[in-house]
Ligand SMILES: [Zn+2]
């Protein structure tokens with residue numbers, strides 16, 4: 001499903017200040033509000049679209065992320081930490097300040113009885129657990145070959161003792177006396193009456209007299225989790241391995257979040273990666289460079305036979321096809337590349353010097369007569 005640009009949705013641009021964005025959103029929210037457009041699916045979609053756009057553009061961090069990476073920064077609809085509202089009451093809950101301005105307060109009258117509908121008792125609803133990110137370091141060799149690693153991390157999940165209710169087994173919450181269970185209290189200010197969230201029960205309408213002993217009424221507990229991560233061959237720093245439903249547990253039957261294992265590959269002193277190629281240096285003597293040679297040398301995880309052709313120049317590359325990195329996604333295998341360094345000796349024996357001078361003589365080349373002042 002392709003998504004419209006958030007700026008386009010609200011009719012603002014990147015440089016619009018926060019209050020302009022807020023105003024633009026209020027206008028859209030008024031226009032497409034479900035109370036004004038009963039049973040109008042198109043209006044409801046527009047309402048949700050505007051809310052999603054505003055959720056991102058009203059947060060400086062999310063806006064900056066969106067400006068840089070677009071929709072993909074939130075992993076699509078409802079993805080990793082991203083927007084995506086499922087029903088209208090989510091929207092009211094998220095932007096209660098704005099809806100308070102528009103629909104609440106009783107000043108404007110506006111949309112009659114229902115008004116801001118989520119203002120009533122806040123019944124607990126299932127909620128998906130958060131996505132988590134784990135940073136995993138790999139050696140260069142592990143990134144080349146792939147590896148299985150055990151990781152350990154903390155997840156938050158519903159307390160198993162009270163199943164996420166926060167209430168001791170067998171006990172029941174009692175109706176809040178302050179609001180008689182409605183979750184809100186009416187306040188009078190001059191001519192106006194205002195409904196606000198009940199301070200005693202925080203809108204729940206009920207009070208827990210016997211909190212669960214295990215979670216102390218917190219509903220959620222932390223647990224250490226161990227997991228085996230299979231890292232495929234060919235990954236790089238920045239590659240993420242997604243492990244579905246291994247993040248925080250859902251609340252009241254909501255699904256678990258995902259775990260993203262973010263990889264960082266350490267450097268190797270001898271080998272490096274260029275695209276899919278595995279690159280290193282090899283030293284050859286000047287004689288091997290001129291005459292050619294075949295010898296055994298090291299690769300990252302094995303020995304290879306390297307053929308140095310005649311007339312090899314310093315900096316030349318010798319490629320062993322398809323012995324580099326394999327792409328962890330999609331096809332393709334890189335090469336193993338040896339960059340040649342030719343060693344010119346700083347000192348040679350008298351015999352070697354004599355032979356080389358003879359060669360120079362036959363080629364008619366001007367060379368130094370003596371190898372040193374005192375020889
Ligand atoms: Zn109450």
Ligand SMILES: [Zn+2]
Nearest residue numbers: 159162212215
């Ligand atoms: Zn509990």
